[in-house]
Amino acid sequence: MITLKNFHFGYSKKKAVFDGLNLEFKSGFIYGLLGKNGTGKSTLFKNICGLQKPSQGSVTSLGFNPFERNPEMLRDVFLLPEEFHVPAIRIEEWAKTMAPFYPRFDHRLFAELLGEFEIPTDNRMSEMSLGQKKKCLISFSLATNTRILLLDEPTNGLDILSKTQFKQIIRKLNVKGDRCIIISTHQVKDIEDLVSRITVIDSGKILFDENTTTISAKLSFSSGSSVPESAIYAEPSARGFDYILPQNSSGNHQPDMELLYKLIMTNPAAAHSIFTQN
Amino acid sequence: MKAIFDFKRFILLLKNRIAENKKKYLLFLLLILVMSVVCISLFFLFSQRFVQYSYTRDALGSELVSELNHHWESFQESCFWIGLVIGGGLFAATSFVNFSNPGERIFYLNKPASSFEKWLVEFSIHIVLYSLSFFFIFYLFAFSLTFIINLINESELSRLINGKDLIEYSELEIRFNPKIIYHETFNPFENSVEKGGVIGSLVMFNWVYLFHGFIMFGVVLFDRFSTVKMALISFAIFLFFITIHPVLHEIIIPQNWNYRTLHEDAERLSSVGEDEIRATVNLGKEYQFRAIEILSFLALVWMHSCTFVTLKNKKG
Numbered sequence: 001m002i003t004l005k006n007f008h009f010g011y012s013k014k015k016a017v018f019d020g021l022n023l024e025f026k027s028g029f030i031y032g033l034l035g036k037n038g039t040g041k042s043t044l045f046k047n048i049c050g051l052q053k054p055s056q057g058s059v060t061s062l063g064f065n066p067f068e069r070n071p072e073m074l075r076d077v078f079l080l081p082e083e084f085h086v087p088a089i090r091i092e093e094w095a096k097t098m099a100p101f102y103p104r105f106d107h108r109l110f111a112e113l114l115g116e117f118e119i120p121t122d123n124r125m126s127e128m129s130l131g132q133k134k135k136c137l138i139s140f141s142l143a144t145n146t147r148i149l150l151l152d153e154p155t156n157g158l159d160i161l162s163k164t165q166f167k168q169i170i171r172k173l174n175v176k177g178d179r180c181i182i183i184s185t186h187q188v189k190d191i192e193d194l195v196s197r198i199t200v201i202d203s204g205k206i207l208f209d210e211n212t213t214t215i216s217a218k219l220s221f222s223s224g225s226s227v228p229e230s231a232i233y234a235e236p237s238a239r240g241f242d243y244i245l246p247q248n249s250s251g252n253h254q255p256d257m258e259l260l261y262k263l264i265m266t267n268p269a270a271a272h273s274i275f276t277q278n
Numbered sequence: 279m280k281a282i283f284d285f286k287r288f289i290l291l292l293k294n295r296i297a298e299n300k301k302k303y304l305l306f307l308l309l310i311l312v313m314s315v316v317c318i319s320l321f322f323l324f325s326q327r328f329v330q331y332s333y334t335r336d337a338l339g340s341e342l343v344s345e346l347n348h349h350w351e352s353f354q355e356s357c358f359w360i361g362l363v364i365g366g367g368l369f370a371a372t373s374f375v376n377f378s379n380p381g382e383r384i385f386y387l388n389k390p391a392s393s394f395e396k397w398l399v400e401f402s403i404h405i406v407l408y409s410l411s412f413f414f415i416f417y418l419f420a421f422s423l424t425f426i427i428n429l430i431n432e433s434e435l436s437r438l439i440n441g442k443d444l445i446e447y448s449e450l451e452i453r454f455n456p457k458i459i460y461h462e463t464f465n466p467f468e469n470s471v472e473k474g475g476v477i478g479s480l481v482m483f484n485w486v487y488l489f490h491g492f493i494m495f496g497v498v499l500f501d502r503f504s505t506v507k508m509a510l511i512s513f514a515i516f517l518f519f520i521t522i523h524p525v526l527h528e529i530i531i532p533q534n535w536n537y538r539t540l541h542e543d544a545e546r547l548s549s550v551g552e553d554e555i556r557a558t559v560n561l562g563k564e565y566q567f568r569a570i571e572i573l574s575f576l577a578l579v580w581m582h583s584c585t586f587v588t589l590k591n592k593k594g
Contacts, residue, residue: 049388051594069590070281075390085381087298097294101287101390 001027001180002048002148006057009040009047017043018204020057027147028177029211030170032195033184034261039201041184042082045150048182049079061148075102079150080141086125086133094125095140104145113139116165130157138166142173149181155190163190170194188257198257200264208264210275212255218274220245221256232270233263246274282394291391291399303403306369307411310361314419321353350427354420354464361416363486366408370493373404377501377592384594393590401582405490420463427461477571484574491581498588 002025010016017040025031025048035041046052047059050066050073059066064073087094091114099105114121117135125133134157141149155163171194175181183191198215200208219232225240234243242256244263264271296303374396375386389396469479496508 046384046594051384051387053593069387069393071284071287071390071392071395072281074388077388079384079388081381081384083381083384085379085385088301089297093297097290097297100290101294 001025001062003060004044004047004057005060007047007054007059008056009043009052009054011043016055016204018054021204021206023199023206023209025180025182027180028175029180029197030173030175030195031180031182032188032191032198032257033182033201034188034198034257035184035186035201036265037186040204041186041201042152044201045079045081045152045182045184048148049077049150050074051079076146077148077150078102078141078144078146080137080152080154082153082156084133084137086128086137088124088126090123091119091121091125091136098140099143102144102146106143106145109145110139110143113142113169116169117162131159131162134158135162135165138169142169145179147179149179151181151183153185153187154183155185155187166190167194188261192257193254198255198260200261202265207268208271208275214275215255215260218247219255219260220247221254221259232274233259233267235259235262282392283398284392284395287391288395288398291389291395292402294389295399295403302372306372306408307415310365310412310415313361313365314357314415317357318419318423321350350424350461351464354424358416358464358466359482359486361412362409363489365412366405366486366490367493369408370404370490371497371505373400373494374497374589377498380594383501383592387592387594394586397582397586397589400494404494405487417463424461424463431461478567481571481574484571484578488574488578488581491578491585495581495585495588498585498592 004021004023007018007021007023008016009018033041033044043052047054048061048066050061050069053067062073062076064070066073066077095107095110099107099110114136117132117139119128119132119136119139125136128136134154138151138154141151155166158166167190170181170183173181175196183195185191195212197211198208199206221242221244223237223239223242227234227241227243228245230245231243232246234241242259244256244259260271375382377383386396391399466482467476467479469475469482492512493505493508496504496511500507
């Protein structure tokens with residue numbers, strides 16, 4: 001669905017953001033794209049949807065060269081950027097002129113999501129609060145039903161309740177075989193339980209890329225008053241210690257994203273060795 | 279081909295852009311209307327003095343009316359070109375989107391339409407629709423005011439004639455040449471032969487739309503302060519052309535057709551008849567006009583092509 005081969009990119013010739021990255025995003029998954037601020041998550045999104053052009057190597061989205069911005073590709077790719085702009089018109093009016101661009105747009109789902117987020121539809125979009133604008137755009141982006149949906153830091157600017165609503169909505173989404181959703185964030189807790197695959201990038205390289213089912217099979221996440229010897233990562237917490245144990249251990253197999261992320265960032269070699277073992 | 283242009287998609291984008299920016303477009307229309315009312319009010323405040331002045335004169339009365347006619351017609355002409363050039367230029371500066379705003383830029387570039395359709399929509403709104411709206415407002419005022427002025431003028435003149443305020447010859451002049459009291463609505467295509475006739479008018483429009491295309495190009499090329507940057511570039515181009523004008527003149531116009539040279543030749547070649555020299559000089563001028571016409575048209579096409587290509591390669 002999305003293929004990056006020997007992907008090089010930099011905003012200036014001196015500083016490369018990506019230096020020979022090879023990565024594939026497959027259909028049927030909700031990806032969690034994790035990484036620190038400034039590691040290139042938004043840049044990767046821009047290259048996938050054709051807003052930037054690789055300096056070397058290639059990017060292919062739905063079989064197209066994204067930078068050609070072919071309308072056939074654009075109608076099946078939607079990027080919700082971190083910084084966004086809304087026009088000074090009512091939501092319904094905006095959706096009426098925007099929805100026809102997306103052949104699979106689901107008006108019923110859009111109305112449902114606006115209802116769930118409690119967005120007043122008769123207000124001008126520009127007069128809404130930042131959170132309301134974001135929720136409105138999240139609803140629109142999900143209703144487009146594009147085959148590629150890129151959500152860049154979607155939970156930024158949302159209050160705690162809205163973050164929960166967002167999680168519930170994504171959980172309810174039935175991501176079919178031909179769709180791929182990539183959610184980028186540096187707030188890993190926000191996408192816990194949502195994603196089916198985790199990709200961690202740092203300094204333009206892939207540090208980790210695994211399915212959540214594989215993670216659950218290989219690791220267990222637990223807490224206690226002391227750290228077991230077999231723990232591959234541990235940190236103090238209110239309960240004493242939170243730690244990660246290798247497979248076949250007792251504990252919660254549902255990945256604790258934050259803990260996993262910390263393991264990957266602090267000890268990528270250990271994480272890598274566990275996942276390369278048979 | 280569908281990847282470049284699809285009529286359905288073009289209409290969708292046109293509707294979307296109008297819906298998203300209708301407030302801005304309506305404000306611009308309102309601005310044109312307000313400016314028209316202000317300019318017309320100022321003109322009548324100024325021309326009122328002429329009418330009063332004509333009452334105090336007798337023998338010169340007809341000449342003053344004639345002068346007033348001339349003022350109204352040149353006022354219309356000035357308003358037409360200033361409104362089209364400056365108003366259209368300001369409107370062209372609001373074309374596309376605010377590319378300095380990352381969110382606006384990303385949403386615009388990612389809209390499922392081709393770069394050609396995006397350019398064509400902006401061209402249709404900011405050049406074609408602006409021109410049509412401007413012509414409509416201009417002629418709404420021009421026709422109605424010319425009609426009212428003619429009515430007032432006619433009654434004022436008949437009052438002057440009946441009151442014997444005008445001496446005999448002026449009265450006769452007005453009766454036998456009624457055109458001097460009638461105003462005409464400005465017609466940009468009714469150009470004098472010296473100004474190139476209809477072709478001259480088309481060339482004038484060509485220059486106007488070249489200027490608008492230049493501004494639209496700036497909007498796509500520069501993310502910030504595009505109008506200021508394009509104004510500076512225009513000034514630099516102006517200086518450049520002034521400097522290279524003699525060189526360019528020699529390149530475009532062959533030596534034999536050079537107007538100045540022909541004048542010098544005419545002085546030297548006194549044996550050649552005056553009519554023959556004038557005919558040769560006129561032919562040289564004609565040649566020069568044609569070259570400028572072709573160049574201006576090519577420049578118009580090139581400028582809009584540059585906008586399209588820059589938009590196509592624009593990064594988000």
